[in-house]
Amino acid sequence: MRGTARSIEDHLLEVADLVERLGITIRGDPDIPLLEDRNGGLSFEFVGDLPDGQDPAQSEIIIREAFERDGRDSYVRARYEHELIDRERGFRRAFHLHHSDWFERRFLVVVHEHCERPIGAVDCEHYEGTPVRDAFAGVLALVDAWTGDPLDCSTLRCLA
Numbered sequence: 280m281r282g283t284a285r286s287i288e289d290h291l292l293e294v295a296d297l298v299e300r301l302g303i304t305i306r307g308d309p310d311i312p313l314l315e316d317r318n319g320g321l322s323f324e325f326v327g328d329l330p331d332g333q334d335p336a337q338s339e340i341i342i343r344e345a346f347e348r349d350g351r352d353s354y355v356r357a358r359y360e361h362e363l364i365d366r367e368r369g370f371r372r373a374f375h376l377h378h379s380d381w382f383e384r385r386f387l388v389v390v391h392e393h394c395e396r397p398i399g400a401v402d403c404e405h406y407e408g409t410p411v412r413d414a415f416a417g418v419l420a421l422v423d424a425w426t427g428d429p430l431d432c433s434t435l436r437c438l439a
Contacts, residue, residue: 280346280355280356280412280413281349281353281354281355281356282346282353282354283352283353283354284313284321284352284354287313287321287346287354288313290413290414291311291313291323291414293415294342294414294415294418295309295311295325297415297418298325298327298340298342298418301418301422302329302330303327303328303329303330303340303422304327304328304330304336305325305326305327306325306326306327306328307325307326311323311324311325318347318348319348320345320346320347320348320354320357321345321346321354322343322344322345322346322358323342323343323344324341324342324343324344325341325342326339326340326341327339327340327341327342329365329422329425331367333367337365337366337367338363338364338365338366338367338425339363339364340361340362340363340364340418340421340422340425341360341361341362341364342360342361342362342414342417342418343358343359343360343361344356344358344359344413344414345357345358345359356376356413357376357379358376358377359374359375359376359377359411359414359417360373360374360375360376360377361373361374361375361411361414361417361418361420361421362374362393362421363421363424363425364398365425365429366398368396368429369396369397369398370395370396370397370398370424370429370430371393371394371395371396371398372392372393372394372421372424372430373392373393373394374390374392374408374411374417374420374421375390375391375392375393375408376389376390376410376411382405385438386405386438388407388408388438389410390408390409390410390411391405391406391407391408391438392405392406392407392408392435393405393406394406394430394432394435395432396429396430396431396432402432402433402437403432403435403437403438403439404438405437405438406432406435406436406437406438407435407436407437407438
C-alpha cells in the first residue's frame with residue numbers, strides 16, 4: 280500500500296469501520312491514533328475483541344501496520360503484523376511482514392506466517408507466507424480463520 284498521510288489516515292478509519300461492522304470491539308480509544316516516528320514514518324496498532332460471547336473475550340485480533348516515507352509527501356507500507364489469538368480453542372494464527380532484509384537473506388522470502396495449536400506449542404518458528412495486501416485483507420483473513428476450523432499447522436511449509 281502506498282499513499283499520503285491523509286490517505287493512510289483514511290485507510291485506518293475505514294479499517295476501524297470494517298472491524299466494528301464485523302462486531303469486533305476495539306479496545307481503548309476508539310479513535311485509533313496514526314503515530315509518527317522520529318524518522319517521519321507513520322504507524323498504527325489496535326487490538327479488537329472478537330464477539331465470542333464471553334466476558335472477558337477469549338478471542339482477539341491485533342492489527343499493526345507501519346509506513347515509511349517514499350518521497351516527499353508519500354509513504355509505502357514497510358511492515359505489518361496481523362494476528363488472531365483464540366484462547367478458547369487454543370489457536371494462534373498470524374501474518375507478518377517485518378525484518379524483510381533478514382528474512383530475505385535467511386529464507387529468500389519477505390513475508391511469513393505463524394501457526395500455533397495449542398498456543399505456545401511452536402513446531403516451526405516461521406511458515407512460508409503469502410503477502411497480505413492491506414489491513415482489510417488481514418482482518419478478513421483473521422476473521423475467516425476464527426470462524427472456520429483451526430488450521431492444521433502441519434499442512435503449512437516450514438521455513439527452516
